[in-house]
Amino acid sequence: MSDKKLPTVAYFSMExxxxxxxxxxxxxxxxxxxxxxxxxKDIDAPIVPIGLxxxxxxxxxxxxxxxxxxxxxxxxxxxxxxxxxxxxxxKVRETNVICKVWKCDQFGNNPLYLLDTDIxxxxxxxxxxxxxxxxxxxxxxxxxxxxxxxxxxxxALGIEIDVYHFNEGHAxxxxxxxxxxxxxxxxxxxxxxxxxxxxxxxxxxxxxxxGNEEHPLGRLEYMGAYNGLTRDQMERxxxxxxxxxxxxxxxxxxxxxxxxxxxxxxxxxxxxxxxRSPIIAITNAIHxxxxxxxxxxxxxxxxxxxxxxxxxxxxxxxSFIEKRTSISLNPDxxxxxxxxxxxxxxxxxxxxxxxxxxEPYLEDGKVxxxxxxxxxxxxxxxxxxxxxxxxxxxxYPKSVVFLENYDMTxxxxxxxxxxxxxxNPRRPLEASGTSGMKAAMNGVLNCSILDGWxxxxxxxxxxxxxxxxxxxxxxxxxxxxxxxxxxxxTLLNRVLPVYYDNRSKWVExxxxxxxxxxxxxxxxxxxxxxxxxxxxxx
Ligand SMILES: *Cc1c(COP(=O)(O)O)cnc(C)c1O
Numbered sequence: 001m002s003d004k005k006l007p008t009v010a011y012f013s014m015e016x017x018x019x020x021x022x023x024x025x026x027x028x029x030x031x032x033x034x035x036x037x038x039x040x041k042d043i044d045a046p047i048v049p050i051g052l053x054x055x056x057x058x059x060x061x062x063x064x065x066x067x068x069x070x071x072x073x074x075x076x077x078x079x080x081x082x083x084x085x086x087x088x089x090x091k092v093r094e095t096n097v098i099c100k101v102w103k104c105d106q107f108g109n110n111p112l113y114l115l116d117t118d119i120x121x122x123x124x125x126x127x128x129x130x131x132x133x134x135x136x137x138x139x140x141x142x143x144x145x146x147x148x149x150x151x152x153x154x155x156a157l158g159i160e161i162d163v164y165h166f167n168e169g170h171a172x173x174x175x176x177x178x179x180x181x182x183x184x185x186x187x188x189x190x191x192x193x194x195x196x197x198x199x200x201x202x203x204x205x206x207x208x209x210x211g212n213e214e215h216p217l218g219r220l221e222y223m224g225a226y227n228g229l230t231r232d233q234m235e236r237x238x239x240x241x242x243x244x245x246x247x248x249x250x251x252x253x254x255x256x257x258x259x260x261x262x263x264x265x266x267x268x269x270x271x272x273x274x275x276r277s278p279i280i281a282i283t284n285a286i287h288x289x290x291x292x293x294x295x296x297x298x299x300x301x302x303x304x305x306x307x308x309x310x311x312x313x314x315x316x317x318x319s320f321i322e323k324r325t326s327i328s329l330n331p332d333x334x335x336x337x338x339x340x341x342x343x344x345x346x347x348x349x350x351x352x353x354x355x356x357x358x359e360p361y362l363e364d365g366k367v368x369x370x371x372x373x374x375x376x377x378x379x380x381x382x383x384x385x386x387x388x389x390x391x392x393x394x395x396y397p398k399s400v401v402f403l404e405n406y407d408m409t410x411x412x413x414x415x416x417x418x419x420x421x422x423x424n425p426r427r428p429l430e431a432s433g434t435s436g437m438k439a440a441m442n443g444v445l446n447c448s449i450l451d452g453w454x455x456x457x458x459x460x461x462x463x464x465x466x467x468x469x470x471x472x473x474x475x476x477x478x479x480x481x482x483x484x485x486x487x488x489x490t491l492l493n494r495v496l497p498v499y500y501d502n503r504s505k506w507v508e509x510x511x512x513x514x515x516x517x518x519x520x521x522x523x524x525x526x527x528x529x530x531x532x533x534x535x536x537x538x
Contacts, residue, residue: 007162007535008046011037012150012171014142015058015131016051018107020408023057023076024114026132027341027374028434029205031408032258033167035287035434037109039523042287045110045531048159050150052142053081053102053114058131061374063404067390071377073130080106081114088115088152091224092141097124099149101157108289113157115149132376140215140223143244147173148227151181163535166202166252169213169244175200175237175251176227189233193251201534202252202277204245207265207429208345212245249276254534258432259283259453265428280533283453284432285526288518291438293416300443300514307507310419310443317417321370327393327401329368334499337418337444339372339406342382342389345429348373349388351422353484357492362396366496370418372403372410415439420464420495423448424487426479427472440464440517443510447495449483453521463512465490 015030016022016037025031033049040047059071081102089096099115117127127141151174154161166172175196182192206212217231217240226234238247249255249270255277257263263281270276288297299309315331322328329335340346348371351358361367371389375382386402393400403410415421421439423430423446433452440446440457446464448454460466468486473479498506519525 004536006046006531008048008160009163009165009535010150010154010159010161011047011049011165011167012146012174013049013051013167014146014170016049016112017408018104018109018112022078022104022107024051024054024131025408026058028432029168031411032284032432032434034107034109035285035290035523036167036527037112038107038287038290039285039527040110041108043524043527045527047110047165047527048154048161049110049112050146050153051112051114052128052131052146053116053118054128054131055116055118056130056133059133059374059377061377061386061405063386063390063402067387067394069375069383069386069404073133078104080104084113084157086153086156088149088156090144090149090152091227092124092127092144093222093224095123097127097141097145098122099145099153101153113150113153115145115153117145135378136215137219137223139213140220140225143170143173144223144225144227147171147175148177150174151177162199164200165530165534166200166248168203168205169248172238172244172247172251173225173227175247176225176229176234180228183228189229193237197251197253197277198537200252202248202255203258203282204248204255204266204270204279205258205431206245207262207269207431209269212243214241214243216241245270246273246276249273249279252277253537255279256282256534259456261428261451261455262431282526282529282533283456283521284434284437285521285523286434286437286441288441288522291412291415292441292518296416296442296514300511306443306510307503310510313442314417314419317370317413320413320417321401321403324403325401327397329370329399329401330365333365333368333399334496335417335419336367336369336422336447337414337420337439338369338422339403339411339414339435340423342373342375342379342385344381344385345426347424347426347480347483348385349392350424350480350484350487351491352392353480354488357488361492361496362399365399366500367491368399368401369422370401370403370414372406372414374406411435411438415444416442418444419499420445420447423451423454424467424483425449425451426476426483427451427470437517437521440513440521443514445495445506445509445513447490457517457521459512459516461494463509463516465494 017025415438
């Protein structure tokens with residue numbers, strides 16, 4: 001990073017994973033944002049995070065007696081939030097909505113400003129109720145508060161901003177406010193858009209088409225999301241229907257994907273979008289003090305006994321599992337960790353695809369697997385995936401465990417105490433996969449398809465394993481068959497022999513895993529790249 005005074009960046013994100021009990025997050029996007037603003041604090045980077053104060057957060061998802069996932073929501077109250085005394089107003093469906101601004105710097109993070117509509121004066125107090133709850137109109141209302149309200153909050157707080165960073169498309173409506181402000185100052189729409197583009201940068205996160213949110217223009221208009229712009233102007237920004245990612249790409253001077261491969265994938269995916277910014281790649285990273293066990297770091301740095309330290313942490317994971325499920329796994333046998341959102345492309349059940357191959361190992365416990373992950377409350381396919389994993393736990397009670405209600409506590413335990421970290425998405429649909437970084441730095445060996453961040457780190461057979469060879473096809477049946485074969489080959493012929501017959505090689509690999517990832521995939525490197533390549537104009 002250059003020595004010049006760094007630009008001040010307003011960082012917009014729908015979710016922040018700062019702490020397990022602060023329910024402002026759902027999954028990977030939020031974990032990244034939480035780690036980002038902790039990392040910013042560590043290096044004194046002037047990044048000002050903005051989000052929404054969720055009353056209920058994301059779903060609490062428990063498994064019922066029938067083996068299926070059920071959602072519950074609770075009203076959470078946090079006594080550590082600081083009242084800034086500031087509130088701003090946005091218009092939703094022609095009605096004024098007051099957004100109270102809270103401040104939170106509780107978790108070693110840069111002060112985070114959270115907008116909250118849950119106050120008695122509001123008829124529309126529900127807007128900041130559930131993170132990714134509901135759909136359509138509700139989501140637009142939330143995005144009006146985050147984007148338009150977020151810019152107004154910066155003004156009301158008197159914080160001068162040089163760069164606006166939209167972390168995912170949710171914040172794209174912020175640009176309508178930036179454009180409107182300039183038009184109020186006398187600029188034409190063209191001039192205002194051009195000037196706004198100079199101050200906006202955008203990060204895209206999902207290579208799944210359907211994951212990129214779209215809204216019919218008429219609905220945006222009805223909700224008040226035009227914010228003074230015309231239909232024609234909105235259509236030029238986001239198309240019709242209005243796509244939040246397309247809007248982000250056209251509103252920014254530069255955009256990025258979250259790993260090198262994802263950068264390439266995004267360029268292909270959005271190739272046809274006229275007038276968009278270039279998409280570069282900045283690979284995600286993790287906040288190491290949050291995710292890496294101090295004991296493993298100490299053992300690594302002081303050339304101590306990595307294996308004994310790992311076993312101590314693994315035993316803690318096993319007692320955590322036992323407390324929650326009454327299942328006691330065998331500490332001497334291989335433990336595979338797998339925690340992911342329940343989405344079909346992540347293929348959590350790929351390892352069960354050939355029972356004839358895997359069953360003997362599950363029956364004698366030589367392969368043990370711990371799963372965790374939530375399905376989106378409205379996603380029936382995801383819920384079937386969870387139900388299927390739970391049924392595997394019933395089928396192989398000695399060796400398969402599913403931990404309900406995946407959260408940061410479970411994430412941290414699994415990425416510290418498993419022996420290997422399995423990841424087998426349909427390439428190239430995993431954008432980054434930061435849980436693999438957590439595992440790698442804890443000496444938990446990645447065993448993964450060459451997707452997301454892993455092609456950048458993997459030295460096959462030395463710091464982990466690759467599954468397959470980066471094969472890709474649009475024919476999912478063929479892809480799944482190919483990858484299933486590759487998975488069994490890697491696991492049974494390459495991983496198991498080292499685990500059971502060559503402990504010294506295993507420990508050497510643990511050391512190499514930590515060595516090759518601890519700096520490269522830590523937030524400092526990522527933040528420096530955001531400053532050098534995105535925030536500071538060349
Ligand atoms: C790290 C983490 C994630 C992100 O992991 P992926 O590898 O992207 O699946 C999601 N949720 C929780 C709770 C995490 O700790």
